[in-house]
Amino acid sequence: MKKLRYSINISIAIMLLTIGCKKNILDVAPQDAYSDKTFWSTKKDVIAAINGCYANWESASNILRNDCFTDNEYYNGYSGMYELFASGRVTAAINFSPVFYEYGTIYTCNWFLENVDKVNSSIVDGSLRERVKAEARFIRVYRYFILTQYYRDVPLITATQTAAEARVGKQKSKAAITDFMLNELAAIAPNLPVEYTDFADVGRITRGAALALKARIELFNKKYTDCIATCTQLMTAPFNYSVYTLPNPNANAYEELFRPGNVNAIVNKEDILDIQYKINQNEKNVLSEIGIYPVGNSAVGMTQSLVDEYETINGLTIANDPSYDPSQPYKNRDKRLDASIIRPGLWYNGIYFDPITPSDPSEWPMPVPNSYLFLSNDKAVPSNSPTGYNLKKYLSIIKDYYGTPYGTTAGLSNTGGNVMVIRYAEVLLTYAEAKIEAGQIDASVYDAINQLRSRAGLPNATPSNQTAMRDLVRRERRVELVGEGLRWFDIVRWNIGPTVITPVMACPEGTVDRTNGNITLQVGSNAVVAPRSYTPKYNIFPIPAMELQQNSNILQNIEYR
Numbered sequence: 104m105k106k107l108r109y110s111i112n113i114s115i116a117i118m119l120l121t122i123g124c125k126k127n128i129l130d131v132a133p134q135d136a137y138s139d140k141t142f143w144s145t146k147k148d149v150i151a152a153i154n155g156c157y158a159n160w161e162s163a164s165n166i167l168r169n170d171c172f173t174d175n176e177y178y179n180g181y182s183g184m185y186e187l188f189a190s191g192r193v194t195a196a197i198n199f200s201p202v203f204y205e206y207g208t209i210y211t212c213n214w215f216l217e218n219v220d221k222v223n224s225s226i227v228d229g230s231l232r233e234r235v236k237a238e239a240r241f242i243r244v245y246r247y248f249i250l251t252q253y254y255r256d257v258p259l260i261t262a263t264q265t266a267a268e269a270r271v272g273k274q275k276s277k278a279a280i281t282d283f284m285l286n287e288l289a290a291i292a293p294n295l296p297v298e299y300t301d302f303a304d305v306g307r308i309t310r311g312a313a314l315a316l317k318a319r320i321e322l323f324n325k326k327y328t329d330c331i332a333t334c335t336q337l338m339t340a341p342f343n344y345s346v347y348t349l350p351n352p353n354a355n356a357y358e359e360l361f362r363p364g365n366v367n368a369i370v371n372k373e374d375i376l377d378i379q380y381k382i383n384q385n386e387k388n389v390l391s392e393i394g395i396y397p398v399g400n401s402a403v404g405m406t407q408s409l410v411d412e413y414e415t416i417n418g419l420t421i422a423n424d425p426s427y428d429p430s431q432p433y434k435n436r437d438k439r440l441d442a443s444i445i446r447p448g449l450w451y452n453g454i455y456f457d458p459i460t461p462s463d464p465s466e467w468p469m470p471v472p473n474s475y476l477f478l479s480n481d482k483a484v485p486s487n488s489p490t491g492y493n494l495k496k497y498l499s500i501i502k503d504y505y506g507t508p509y510g511t512t513a514g515l516s517n518t519g520g521n522v523m524v525i526r527y528a529e530v531l532l533t534y535a536e537a538k539i540e541a542g543q544i545d546a547s548v549y550d551a552i553n554q555l556r557s558r559a560g561l562p563n564a565t566p567s568n569q570t571a572m573r574d575l576v577r578r579e580r581r582v583e584l585v586g587e588g589l590r591w592f593d594i595v596r597w598n599i600g601p602t603v604i605t606p607v608m609a610c611p612e613g614t615v616d617r618t619n620g621n622i623t624l625q626v627g628s629n630a631v632v633a634p635r636s637y638t639p640k641y642n643i644f645p646i647p648a649m650e651l652q653q654n655s656n657i658l659q660n661i662e663y664r
Contacts, residue, residue: 133257145219146231152219153235157306159205160242161378163539164389166401167494169588173579175409177607179489180392180402191636193645195663201647202413203253205246206260206269212243213263213379230294236321237291238308241309241316246286246564248320251277252592253644255660259283273319273656277641280374281324290315297341298368306368306379306521311342317526323596327541334534338551342602343542344527347373347491356558358442362507363444363520375525382511390504391515395445395476395493396454398501398515404490405444405585407608407629411438413582418562420578429626432611438560445493448615454474455620459613476501490632491610495584497522528583530556536576544572552576553584595642603638 108173142148171178171185178185184200193199216239219232243261250257258272259280295310314337315322321330337344347365349356359365360373368374372524380387392402413426416435427432441449449456454476496518504510509520531551544566552575553563559582564575580593594600609632645663 127492140580142215142225143218143636144282144542145222146227149219149227149231152215153238156208156215156239158211158385159208159377160245162389163378163380163387164203166522166524166588167389167393167497167586168379170586170590171403173520173562173590173594174605174635175585176494176588177400177404177406177490179404180522182392182582186633188641189637189639190633192656193641193642194650195645195659197645198199198646198648200253201314203249203644204205204647204650205249205583206258208381209246209260211260211261212239212246214251215239217307223316227228227387233294237294237313240291241308241313244287245316247284249315249553251280252323252595254646255643256280258657263526268656271656272654274658284320285326285329288313288320292317299367302369305369306377308369308376311337311344312376312525318533319525322537323592325540325596327537330533330537331541334530337530338534344530345369345372345374346527346531346558348558351537355438355442357439358495358499361523362498362500363503363518366521366523373527374523375530377521377523379521380519381516382509385633387516387520388516388518390498390518393494394498394501395451396487396514398476400492401488402490403494404607404609405494406490407492407610408603408605409581409585410440410444410446410492410610412578414561414578416560418556418564426457426511430624431622432624433622437582438558441495441587442499443494443582443585444476444497444619445488445495447491447496447610447613447624448620450620451495455615455617456493457615457617458488459610460615460617477628482512489609490607494586500619524589529587529589531555531582532576532580535572536580538636539569539572542569544569546600548572548631552579555579592624598639598642600637601643605637607632 124660142152148362168176168178168182168185170176172188172547175463178189180594184202187197187199216236219227219236219239222232224232225607247257247259255277255456256274257280259275260272262268264272292310292313295313297303297310299307299309314333314358318333318337321327321333336342347360348355349359362372365371366374366377369375393399395401395550404422410432411421414420414437416437417424417426419427421427421429421432426435433440433448440446445456447459448454453649485576498515501514504520506512506519507513509516531554535551536546549564549566556562556564556579564572567575577593581590584590594603611624611626612628612630613622615622638660643660646659651657651659
């Protein structure tokens, strides 16, 4: 699918420009261009049109940077949106977050659904027709999931509209839209394949993707019984999803999971749904913002709060493990720490990462042979890490993106590696949380959690009460799914924002021996990088001001009136 998906036929763009316009008196199909009258005539037309629905359904930027609204990440890049929100400075007067208040993809899906039946059944048979309809309906549901998560009540539009109609639409309650989404996903799931085996179809919506999104929506809306049932389907035949592992138990399978060659639902049974990218066409360039200098701008810094959340190899929090040494805080920790975060002293692409040792001006810059990095990346270096910690997911091996099928000589500014949106690990944690909240803590809950803990090199979770298990599954979600765009949603639904959103702290001051990675830290010397402020008001975003200006029937969320 990667070859076709984003090469959207120019005819589609032409037709989209004409949808909703008044009929011309001379209602004649043009002879020198495609139109609705001539386009829907071949199977190729249908595939091109459904591929167009995928064009902007989700983005790597949103997935990888959304944690910047939270206690996981700090944003130091070109977009002021994240810190404006995280520091508590958003008001109704600011045209905030229009990137999430997006109906273009919904419009495209509605257009597709209204027109696909124009193709003769002898050309596109019933099974393919119902499959592509299901794909469009899934994408439409996904966009409504995003809209309701950020804005709560929004217009529910299931047919194409003229500009005049769009300017008078009214909001539907989140509850009503949630019912719509769940009904849609239940209806379309049987029309989707369990899996694809042709690499040309990688990235298309499957039955598992529909059910996994359904489970996510059910969990987020506290429909625990339904959520358990949906997850149970995904955990049994005909599905064969599994946690990604490697034959060598000492290898870090969690780190390998996010390398570009593994983000593919055919070769990786943990990948349920991903965003497809292709170099020079719809390349992914957010990695150039996230990567460390000089291959990136270090715009996203991970927080000390997040680092402290990872357990020790004894399966204890750092506060409860007497063997934890704050002067050597990265030793004997959950494998996911070094797989997710580039931290002081970590061996990374040919260097021991050093964001803290003061540089001698005469030694910088120091390019390392056979590496894409400089030996020093501390405060003397432009675009240094703002917190001393950088996101490592999707960036464990930089050369993966240079002169390979996933990149060019331009490196991280033009990559073709995919990004996962839903994976089986989330399903396991969703199942465990729903069972815990429903008071059904049994062996299946521990099995779901322990599949992930085992991969991380941690001992199995031991039986405990509901409160302790709730704390455990929430901690597991935070460290397992970091940088995957779900943390803010979790904070909101658990209503813990005022407790966890605190000033951003950097790593401790100290030095790194650049010959062996040994670190010497000044315990307690963590600097405050940025203030943070969070009240229940920030459990929802304000509707963008320009939307209110265009439609007087849209009401601003009550928190911002």
